[in-house]
Amino acid sequence: MSRAFAERYEAEFGLSIPEWRVMAVLGEGEPLLTQAVIARTGMDRVKVSRAVIRLADKGLIRRDPHPEDGRAQVLSLAPPGLALYGRILPRAHALQAELAEVLSPAEIAALGDMLDRLHRRAARLLGEEEG
Template sequence: MSADDGEPGLRLSSYLPYRLSVASNAVSSLIARAYQDRFGLTIPQWRLIAVLAEEGGTTQGQIVTRTFMDKVTVSRAAQGLAGRRLIDRSEHHADGRSHVLTLTPEGRRLYAEIAPLALAYEAALIAGLSPEEVSMMRRLLLRLQSAATALAGEGQPPPIG
């Protein structure tokens, strides 16, 4: 299908996966600049700190599962944070190949400083939306994520036509 044969073709500007990606990149770039400029953190490092603040001690594998970041990204983020003494790594008693990551007191202080900024960015981003729209967007994003996970698990693209 193309514009040449009279059929509507793919229009990138209205293609939902593209719009989601562009919106995500715009939001991530905005927030990444703030975290980098003010705190010297990358987005993966911030996500790792946030997970540890919410859940306490956890393994890198659990962080991979929770955040959908790949293992290498999580490992690099953890190494950078450990180097700055924002997290501690201790041996995992049940799995000798794994380590439990926890925030240090300095890491907790940094989280306490960044969390209000993160919430302020979220508030500014959704300021033009009603509470109902925000609630609906959260539900729809979860449904899209679930559908993408299911499609990825099937290993096949959906049928055409």
């Protein structure tokens, strides 16, 4: 999925896969600490850090100091980032739908269930149990 996205949209929007993953997580709503972005994207700290720096340099995200922890940063989409997210999201959904066309609704539901179970198991194996 990421490779298909990169091939179609990297040149048009100027975003790498890690940059898009960070934007996608931040586009879901509330500002997040860098640690939360790392957890939600499943990417390592270095990839997230580099993507955050590039996105901030492009003016697409804001990095604000955490009010209680001066070492932590609170990340959010800046207005240009929100606008770009709004342009990309419908295309990403269309690509996802195009890929899923080969599956029946029952297969899609079963796949979603299997992926959820694998995610929960991986989190337990890594000691990152979810509540």
